[in-house]
Amino acid sequence: MSRLNINKTYKLYIGGKFPRTESSRYYPITNTKGDLIANMCLASRKDFRNAVVIARKVQESWASTSALNKGQILYRIAEMLEGRKEQFIEELVLQGTTKKAAQIEVETSIDRLVYYAGWSDKYQQFFSTVNPVSSAHFNFTNLEPTGVVSIIAPENQGLLGLISVIAPAIIGGNTVIVLASENIPLSAISFAEVLNSSDVPGGIVNILTGKREELISHMASHMDVNAIIYCGTDKNDIKTISELASNNVKRTIFYKKSDWLNNNNESPYFIEKTQEAKTTWHPVKV
Amino acid sequence: MVQKNKTFKASWSYDPAPESTDHIQIKKKYDLYIDGKFVKPENGKYFETINPTNDEVIAEVALAEKEDVDKAVRAARNAFKSWSKIEPKERGKYIYRIARLIQERSREFAVIESLDGGKPIRESRDIDIPLAANHFFYYAGWADKLEYAFPNRNPKPLGVAGQIIPWNFPLLMAAWKLAPALATGNTVVLKPAETTPLTALKLAEIIRDSGLPKGVVNIITGAGKTGAEIVNHPDIDKISFTGSTAVGKYIQKAVAGTHKKITLELGGKSANIIFEDAAIDQAVEGIIDAIFFNQGHVCCAGSRLFIQESVADTVIQKLKDRMATLIVGDPLDKNTDIGAINSKRQLKTIENYIKIGLDEGGEIYQTDCKLPKKGNWCAPTLFLNLSQSHTIVQEEIFGPVLAIQTFRTIQEVIEKANNTPYGLAAGVWTQKGAKLFHLSQKLKAGVIWGNTFNKFDATSPFGGYKESGFGREGGLHGLKPYVKFE
Numbered sequence: 036m037s038r039l040n041i042n043k044t045y046k047l048y049i050g051g052k053f054p055r056t057e058s059s060r061y062y063p064i065t066n067t068k069g070d071l072i073a074n075m076c077l078a079s080r081k082d083f084r085n086a087v088v089i090a091r092k093v094q095e096s097w098a099s100t101s102a103l104n105k106g107q108i109l110y111r112i113a114e115m116l117e118g119r120k121e122q123f124i125e126e127l128v129l130q131g132t133t134k135k136a137a138q139i140e141v142e143t144s145i146d147r148l149v150y151y152a153g154w155s156d157k158y159q160q161f162f163s164t165v166n167p168v169s170s171a172h173f174n175f176t177n178l179e180p181t182g183v184v185s186i187i188a189p190e191n192q193g194l195l196g197l198i199s200v201i202a203p204a205i206i207g208g209n210t211v212i213v214l215a216s217e218n219i220p221l222s223a224i225s226f227a228e229v230l231n232s233s234d235v236p237g238g239i240v241n242i243l244t245g246k247r248e249e250l251i252s253h254m255a256s257h258m259d260v261n262a263i264i265y266c267g268t269d270k271n272d273i274k275t276i277s278e279l280a281s282n283n284v285k286r287t288i289f290y291k292k293s294d295w296l297n298n299n300n301e302s303p304y305f306i307e308k309t310q311e312a313k314t315t316w317h318p319v320k321v
Numbered sequence: 322m323v324q325k326n327k328t329f330k331a332s333w334s335y336d337p338a339p340e341s342t343d344h345i346q347i348k349k350k351y352d353l354y355i356d357g358k359f360v361k362p363e364n365g366k367y368f369e370t371i372n373p374t375n376d377e378v379i380a381e382v383a384l385a386e387k388e389d390v391d392k393a394v395r396a397a398r399n400a401f402k403s404w405s406k407i408e409p410k411e412r413g414k415y416i417y418r419i420a421r422l423i424q425e426r427s428r429e430f431a432v433i434e435s436l437d438g439g440k441p442i443r444e445s446r447d448i449d450i451p452l453a454a455n456h457f458f459y460y461a462g463w464a465d466k467l468e469y470a471f472p473n474r475n476p477k478p479l480g481v482a483g484q485i486i487p488w489n490f491p492l493l494m495a496a497w498k499l500a501p502a503l504a505t506g507n508t509v510v511l512k513p514a515e516t517t518p519l520t521a522l523k524l525a526e527i528i529r530d531s532g533l534p535k536g537v538v539n540i541i542t543g544a545g546k547t548g549a550e551i552v553n554h555p556d557i558d559k560i561s562f563t564g565s566t567a568v569g570k571y572i573q574k575a576v577a578g579t580h581k582k583i584t585l586e587l588g589g590k591s592a593n594i595i596f597e598d599a600a601i602d603q604a605v606e607g608i609i610d611a612i613f614f615n616q617g618h619v620c621c622a623g624s625r626l627f628i629q630e631s632v633a634d635t636v637i638q639k640l641k642d643r644m645a646t647l648i649v650g651d652p653l654d655k656n657t658d659i660g661a662i663n664s665k666r667q668l669k670t671i672e673n674y675i676k677i678g679l680d681e682g683g684e685i686y687q688t689d690c691k692l693p694k695k696g697n698w699c700a701p702t703l704f705l706n707l708s709q710s711h712t713i714v715q716e717e718i719f720g721p722v723l724a725i726q727t728f729r730t731i732q733e734v735i736e737k738a739n740n741t742p743y744g745l746a747a748g749v750w751t752q753k754g755a756k757l758f759h760l761s762q763k764l765k766a767g768v769i770w771g772n773t774f775n776k777f778d779a780t781s782p783f784g785g786y787k788e789s790g791f792g793r794e795g796g797l798h799g800l801k802p803y804v805k806f807e
Contacts, residue, residue, distance in 0.1 A: 102780070103455060106462070110417065146410060153413065153462020156780050160797045161469055173758045303469060319758035321731060 045073045045220070047082060047244065048227035050089035051237015057081050062246070064220065067131055075220050078245035080253045083212060086241035087259055090183045090210035093238035098180050098208035106155030109206055112233040113148035119229060120145070123194060123222060130193065130219045140195045143296055147195070150301050151202040158207070158303045162310070171320035178310040180208030181286055182261035185254035187247060189266040192295050193219030194226060199295045200264055203305035205239055209262075212241045214254065220244040247272070255279035262286035262309050268293075335648065338655040340442045345429045347436075347519065350381045353389055353542065354525035356396035357535025363388035368544075370518055373439035373661040374652060374696040382518045385541035390510070390550040393539040397481040397508040398556055400536030405478045405506040407534075413464030416503055418531040420457035423496075426527065427451065430520055434492055435652040437519040439661030439697070440615050442653050452777060453496035456795070459779035460500035463800060467505065470797055476804035478506035479582060480558035483551040486521075487564045488514035488663050489618040489719075495521050497794045498561050499538060500779075505803040507559065508537045512551060515544040516664045549575075557581060561802065563620070566717075566743075566788050584792030584802040586620065586784055588717040589745030591766065592738035593623030593774060594728075597631045599750035603772065605639045608723070611748055611774040613647060613701055616659055617721040618667070620789075621746035623774050625714060626703075626725045627734050633727045637705070641686055644701045649690045659721060662697035671699050671720035678704050678713040678722070709740055717743070731756070735763045744786030748774040767793070 046053040060077035076082075097105075116123070120141055127137035163177040184204050189196025193216040204211050215223030227242045243250070251272055255263050256279040265276050268291050280287045288308045292300065350367065352359040366384040371377065385393070404412070423430065427450045434445040467476045482502045486494035491513055502509050513521035525540045541547065545568070552560055552575050562572050563586040576583055593611045595604045611623025628636045652660035662668040679685060683704040692698040703723040707714050714724045728734040738747060746768040749760045761769040767785045770776060777783065782798035784790060792802045 103458070106458065110458075149414070149417070150410070150465065153464075153466060155462075156459055157462060157466065157469075157797070160780065173761075303466075317758055318755040319762055321753070321756050321759045 043073070045075055045224045045244070047076050047078055048224065048230070048240070048242040049082065049086045050241065051231065053227070056245075057085070064130070064218070066129060072129055073221060075244040078214075078243035078250065080250070082243055083250060083253050084257070086212040086243065087183060087257055089238040090212055090241055091259055093236060094180070094182055094210040097205075097210055097236065097239050100208075102156035102159065105206055105208070106152045108234050109148055109152035109155060109202065112229060112235065113145050113152065115229045115233045116141075116145050116148065116226075123225060126221050126225055127194065127219070130221055139296065140192055144195045144198045147198055147301055148202055151206045151306070154303055154306060155206050158306045161303050162307055166314070168316075171318060173317045173319050174314065176312050176314040178207070178307065179313050181309045181311055182209060183259065184209045184211045184309050185257070185260050185263040186211050186213040187251060187254065187263075187265045187267065188213050188215055188223065189290070189293075189295060190216050190218065191293060194222035195295050196266060197223050197226060199300055199305075200266060200290070201240055204264070204309050207306045207310050209309050210239050212243065212254070212260075214247065214250055215242055215244045217245070217247055251276060252279060255285070256282060258283050260285060262288065264288045264290065264308070266290045335656040337651075339651060340432055340435075340653045340655060342432055342436070342653070345432050347380055347433065351383060351518070351522045351542070353383045353385055353393070354522065354529070354538075354540040355389070355393045356539065357529060359525070362386065363392070368515065370437055370516065371664075372436055372696075373663055374693065376695060379437060380519065382522070382542045385512070385543040385547045385550075387550050389541055390547065390554060393510045393541050394481060394554050394556050396536035396539050397510050400534055401478075401480055401508045404508055404534060404537050407506075409465035409467070409506075412506065413461045413504065415531055415533045416457050416461035416464060416500065419527060419533070420454045420461060422527040422531055423450065423454040423457065423524075426523075427454065430492060430523060432653065433523060434520050435660065438488060438491055438517045439652050439663050441657040441660045442655055443657070444615060448777075449490055449493045452779065453493045455779040456493075456496040456500045460504040460799075463501075464504040467800065467804070470800050471804065471806065474806040476505065477807060479803060479805055480507060481556060482507045482509050482559040482561060482803065483554065483557040484509055484511040484561045485548045485551060485564065486511065486513055488517040489615060489620070491517040492520040492524060494563055495524055497799075498563075501794070501799045502561070502803050503537070505800055507803050510539045510541060510551060510557070512541055512543060512548055515542070518542045552576065555579075559583070559803065561792075562586070566790075569790055582802070584794070585790035586792070586794060587788060587790040588743060589620045589622070589785065589789050590625055590715070590717050590741050590743045591621050591623050591746040591748070592625045592627055592764070593748040594627045594734055594738060594750065594760065595629060595632065595636055596749075596751040596753075596756065597629040598752050598756075599632075600752060600772070601632060601636060601639065604750040605636065605643050607748060607750060607772070607774045608640055609643055609647070612723040613659055613721050614775050616662055616699070618663055618719055619775065621768065621775065622719075623746075623748050624718060624722070624724060625738070625741075626723055627728050627737060628725065629734075630727045630729050637725065640703065644703070645688050647688065647690070647701050649692060649698060649700060651693075659701060662699050662720065665697055667719065668697040668699060671718055671722060674713055674716070674718045674720070674722060675702060678711070678724075681711050681713075683707055683711060683713065709737060715741065731759070735760065739763075739765045742788040745784075745789035746770065
């Protein structure tokens with residue numbers, strides 16, 4: 036007699052825990068033949084708001100974690116993901132990606148994490164300046180994280196797209212609430228398991244699954260969110276986000292690309308998008 | 322040992338807390354690491370590496386001569402062809418692996434570092450080894466980001482780098498040299514100091530285990546003569562040296578007229594300046610750290626102390642009191658503050674300087690700590706009654722000997738502090754920010770520590786002005802000595 040598989044229940048990832056949506060709603064994900072793969076949590080506005088509370092609570096301590104430590108944590112995520120490579124490839128294949136494309140996507144995802152781990156203690160050296168002001172002052176400008184960031188992850192490339200937007204935001208000391216790809220959401224929740232076993236403190240990355248049309252307006256309007264990253268091309272979405280963001284002068288970042296594979300999709304400028312520049316003046320004359 | 326003094330009314334003592342050596346493995350004999358293998362030296366000669374606490378032989382180490390240097394350089398040259406062309410991202414991954422392997426074996430490395438070199442286990446465990454791993458981690462990340470370090474310049478590796486490192490921070494100096502060289506795509510022939518070769522040879526094991534392509538890093542052991550063979554080898558493109566100013570000058574002269582690029586990190590006689598508005602107790606801790614860290618075997622040691630006259634008596638009394646609490650002894654004991662002097666030769670040098678200090682009229686203060694009978698030891702020492710012309714104010718001693726002078730005005734201390742051929746580092750203690758930054762602008766030194774001393778970080782460039790050498794190690798600036806622009 037053949038053995039029956041144990042199927043995984045895919046839940047949300049909030050504050051380092053895996054709760055079901057408070058709304059108890061779901062939406063089904065099926066394979067190309069129409070068979071059910073999983074019932075995903077259909078996250079609500081309240082789930083999002085809960086996640087913001089936690090993301091805010093831990094943001095300052097995450098930001099003050101040393102750059103070296105943050106880099107090592109990101110590298111640790113890469114190590115964990117490498118160890119579970121096959122699982123992620125299978126999961127992408129299950130959701131309709133070809134085997135070859137899935138392998139490339141997973142491997143690129145791992146390398147991208149290592150890439151941003153490396154920037155952790157370097158982007159500051161790249162973007163900061165010492166400013167030769169005319170008066171007798173030592174004047175320098177450095178970057179600080181914007182704070183709490185809403186992210187609407189890329190719709191295709193459920194793993195690579197997600198990582199490509201999360202990694203630069205968190206390595207810069209932000210905390211994030213991410214809405215996973217609506218149609219390829221499995222990888223995002225499995226990635227949450229990787230995060231959960233990678234020394235990433237709870238609440239730094241929060242991952243929701245659900246409908247863009249339901250959540251986008253809340254992600255853009257929440258008064259305790261400092262920036263929003265939207266991946267997609269829908270003109271109405273972009274307009275809605277831009278308008279709502281103005282309520283508290285949220286920084287808006289729009290990525291219209293559909294392919295996150297090549298190396299143009301990684302650079303320190305992705306980190307700089309969710310940073311604030313701070314200039315300090317200090318007298319040098321006695 | 323019971324110590325009593327005015328500041329610290331301690332009438333209790335520490336029980337011994339020695340670190341176990343059970344878990345470490347040291348072979349009786351170490352060969353040269355060339356082309357990915359441990360190989361015997363061509364002439365079959367070996368020398369001993371000695372435990373400075375008891376004069377016992379720890380292991381025999383191969384003596385590399387001309388033929389071995391040739392072999393190592395050939396291996397490095399061969400490896401350079403593919404190593405310089407490998408995908409930068411993949412290059413970085415090897416370096417990350419080395420960082421991880423050091424972290425995994427950190428306890429073993431710390432114990433061996435203390436055994437072979439005599440430094441307190443607290444320092445090797447908390448500073449040397451973790452910092453070495455951090456350097457690899459930091460530069461691993463640069464491997465695929467060089468276009469950001471040198472925008473529009475298309476940086477290329479130089480080729481084969483010959484790296485000669487000192488005995489005061491054996492593994493850490495190896496990391497400072499190897500990590501940026503590898504990240505930029507160079508291959509390396511590295512020579513550790515003859516009194517402290519073991520952790521570099523253990524690092525060779527890690528490099529082998531990391532899967533780094535053979536020949537990319539070659540580690541050969543020997544003394545000054547081996548170093549000279551490296552410096553004078555015609556197929557080396559870069560010499561990177563940390564050590565004395567005298568040898569640095571020899572190297573600069575030796576490579577004159579060749580294509581070789583050089584980086585020199587040489588001696589120092591760093592000023593540590595205490596203003597009357599400093600937080601005095603913190604400053605006293607800073608003075609202790611500045612001069613007694615690693616037995617004073619630190620090129621940037623704060624060996625010249627300048628105290629503002631109005632607080633001089635207080636600072637000196639507190640300093641003497643604090644010195645009296647320092648525990649000198651077994652480097653493997655976790656309570657030890659000051660370990661063994663690295664070698665007999667260095668002990669002689671230090672003792673000679675103490676004699677000169679006395680002969681020239683300096684007023685000495687040494688703590689009356691009991692020193693072990695065997696091995697190389699020096700009690701924490703300070704000298705008062707000195708002027709700028711005293712030998713022990715001018716020359717680098719490289720031991721736990723502090724030369725103290727006083728000053729009245731800011732201008733005076735700036736002039737005194739800069740009146741030296743060296744320019745590696747300086748410390749400034751004041752609660753006034755403006756004064757601190759003013760001094761930072763006026764002091765001719767590569768590193769200025771404000772209200773702290775002897776701080777090191779992989780992201781922070783280190784290196785000297787004037788006869789303390791040129792080139793920087795650490796940080797973004799640490800990449801530059803290993804690249805050329807097309």
